[in-house]
Amino acid sequence: MARWAPDTRERLRTAAMALFAERGFQATTVPDIVARAGVTRRTFFRHFSDKREVFFGDDEIPAIATRMIETAPAEEAPMHVVLDGLRRLAAERFDPRRDQVLAARRIISEEPDLRERDLRKQEDLRAAVRDGFRRRGEDDRTARSVAGLTVLVLQTALETWLEDADGTPLQDHLDATVDRVTGLLDTGR
Template sequence: MRWAPDARGRLERAAFELFAEQGFAATTVPQITARAGLTTRTFFRHFADKREVVFAGDEIPTTAARLIAEAPADVEPVEVIRRVLHQVAAARFDDNHAQTAAWRRIVESNDELRDRDARKRADLVRAARGAFVERGETPLQAAVLAELGVLVFQVALDTWAGAEPGSRSMSATIDEVLAALPLAARP
């Protein structure tokens, strides 16, 4: 069992089960590895600490920046935001409603995780801002667009995660949030 494939996935599933059952603070790395049937050493090959199970990697900021940079030059910036958020939603969230909802509940239940979530959002803003500058936006426009994109993403994520599973897609929720913006912010 110890050498079975998908060690990272097994550790993530075990951690989320334990976080949901007993809370983030009460869960230890040895408990996670025991549930996954792996060693503590294997855990630390994949994650720096148990927070990283919740916030592993920087793939969303990297992916978002790449998608912004790859968007056609003639597409309006707010439409770029919509397209990028749809792509991230389809790749990362649409098939994972239950896990995403559980993840949001875990984050919201712990001050340390909320702080880490805020830092990850700041990383996303920074990456998006740089990508918009590279597209030719002024630094001020890029900053506003990046903040707007992350705000839309966060509101859509929280709304979608809190909704009944299967009631709507993350992309439909993104469009709903964009439609709720004041007229001055619409394309």
């Protein structure tokens, strides 16, 4: 078995995702995953704490959000910082992996435990954005509002992007979601 290969983590993830799609999340065991990946059980646990971490173990998005907020020009409006960051994230991390993201989202949507973990990850992003804008000097209400809108826009755009069979880039769905939210908030005052 190629236990020390540099691509072990990705091989485990690929094997797990294929098995989840074939058998379902609940019916797939760690021994099934390691057998498919050609590694040992011990190797699996070096990379993941459990099979749920196959989906959530590499969630760097809150850290990316923190860095994005810290490095943005001080005079830039909070939502411009967020939207620029989301557009970059879409182009660099989501669009190139559309098929993988789509497969993962399908499995997550079918499993209550995974949906719960996904909600916690959304909360992690919300907290990172909120805290980042507080450190920039925004008042608490503004920071919380921007954080909530960030998660709303990202999740809504992801949903429409994944439902879109035409392959429209995620950035276009982000812009459409922002337009929709802006329209909903326009009270005509």
